[in-house]
Structures are given as structure tokens and as C-alpha cells.
Amino acid sequence: MLGxxxxxxSTLSCQLSxxxxxxxxxxxxxxxxxxxxxxxxxxxxxxxxxxxxxxxxIVDGNFTSSLDIRIPRCDCVLLLHYSRVTCILGVIKRxxxxxxxxxxxxxxxxxxxxxxxxxxxxxxxxxxxxPKIWEQLDRFPDKTVIVLxxxxxxxxxxxxxxxxxxxxxxxx
Numbered sequence: 001m002l003g004x005x006x007x008x009x010s011t012l013s014c015q016l017s018x019x020x021x022x023x024x025x026x027x028x029x030x031x032x033x034x035x036x037x038x039x040x041x042x043x044x045x046x047x048x049x050x051x052x053x054x055x056x057x058i059v060d061g062n063f064t065s066s067l068d069i070r071i072p073r074c075d076c077v078l079l080l081h082y083s084r085v086t087c088i089l090g091v092i093k094r095x096x097x098x099x100x101x102x103x104x105x106x107x108x109x110x111x112x113x114x115x116x117x118x119x120x121x122x123x124x125x126x127x128x129x130x131p132k133i134w135e136q137l138d139r140f141p142d143k144t145v146i147v148l149x150x151x152x153x154x155x156x157x158x159x160x161x162x163x164x165x166x167x168x169x170x171x172x
Contacts, residue, residue: 001060001171002133003080004125005118006090010105012080012154013060016171019158020058025051026105027061034109045069058171060105064129067136074170076144077137080154081130087122 001009001016010026017024030047031039039047048066051059052073059070071077082090091114094103098112106112121128137145148154 001058001078001080002062004082004084004087004129005122006087006092006094007080007082008090008151008154009060009062009080010103012078012158013058014105015158016078017058019161022056022058022171023054024058024060027059027063027066028106028110030107031061031063032107032110034107036110036113041065052170056170062129062133064132064136067133068139071136071140071143074143076146076171078171079133079137079145079147081126081147081149082151084123084126086151087125088119091119091122 001013003009010028013024013026016022027048030051031044033039038044044063045066048063048069051057052070059074095112095114100111100113102108102111137143146157148157
């Protein structure tokens with residue numbers, strides 16, 4: 001599942017995992033070490049390769065530097081393409097409800113926080129990161145890509161789906 005910070009990737013991924021029974025991997029939980037320390041790039045790429053070796057999974061998170069590993073192994077890509085205002089409000093809501101606490105989808109020892117750099121990243125996601133995502137997706141025209149443009153549309157999509165053993169087994 002891809003999309004800007006604050007778009008609700010983790011929430012929708014959890015709902016999708018509950019509906020499908022597929023295992024859910026939160027990339028933030030895998031990447032961030034205690035104290036918000038980044039995993040070194042070579043180690044990170046190896047970890048992502050391990051994650052997508054499984055036959056069934058849902059991966060929640062952008063990390064555009066690893067899309068070249070994840071997209072070839074997935075059946076479907078869900079892209080939350082929400083307005084920047086929706087995403088900023090999502091970040092604010094998340095921070096207000098969990099400031100100083102570590103979310104279940106985040107690495108151990110990484111309490112909720114917000115800074116100007118993160119808010120700028122969210123605000124500029126469509127301009128800076130979305131083109132990189134589309135560039136990667138264009139390399140794999142055989143992949144199913146579902147673009148959801150609002151929380152309401154995402155919920156309608158989720159509720160309208162009939163998940164069976166023949167449906168997607170791997171979702172980025």
C-alpha cells in the first residue's frame with residue numbers, strides 16, 4: 001500500500017489484512033530502529049528481499065527505494081492518492097492522539113512525533129514522491145494498480161470487495 005504520510009495506509013492495510021487473512025508487514029516497523037535510527041541501505045534492501053519472498057503478504061509503506069524489489073513480487077498495488085490537506089489533517093490527528101507513544105505499525109522505541117521536515121514531505125509528496133512511484137509502476141504494466149482518491153472511496157472499495165483464494169495474494 002502506497003501513499004503520502006497521513007493518508008491512512010496503515011489503517012487501511014490493517015482492515016485489508018483482517019478481511020483477507022493475509023499477513024501484514026509495516027515497513028516503518030521493519031526499517032526504523034529505536035530512537036528513529038535508519039537501517040543502512042544495503043541491509044534494508046536485503047530485509048525487503050526477505051519480506052517479499054513469502055507467497056502471501058500485504059506490505060504497508062512507501063520507501064520508494066525498494067519499489068523495484070516489491071512491485072515485481074506483488075499481484076496488486078494500492079495507491080492512496082489523497083489531497084495534501086487530507087494527509088496533513090491525518091498527520092495532525094495521528095500526532096494529537098498518540099504523541100509520545102509508539103504506534104503498533106512503527107519500530108520499537110520510535111514514539112510518535114512530528115517535525116517541519118516531515119510536514120514538508122507530506123505537503124510535497126505529490127510533487128516529489130508520486131512521480132517516482134509512477135515511474136516504477138510504469139515499468140510493470142502487467143500489475144494491477146488501484147488508485148483510491150479519498151478515504152470514502154477507499155472504504156467503499158474495501159467493503160465492495162469479495163476476497164477469495166483467487167484474489168490478490170500480495171499487495172504493495
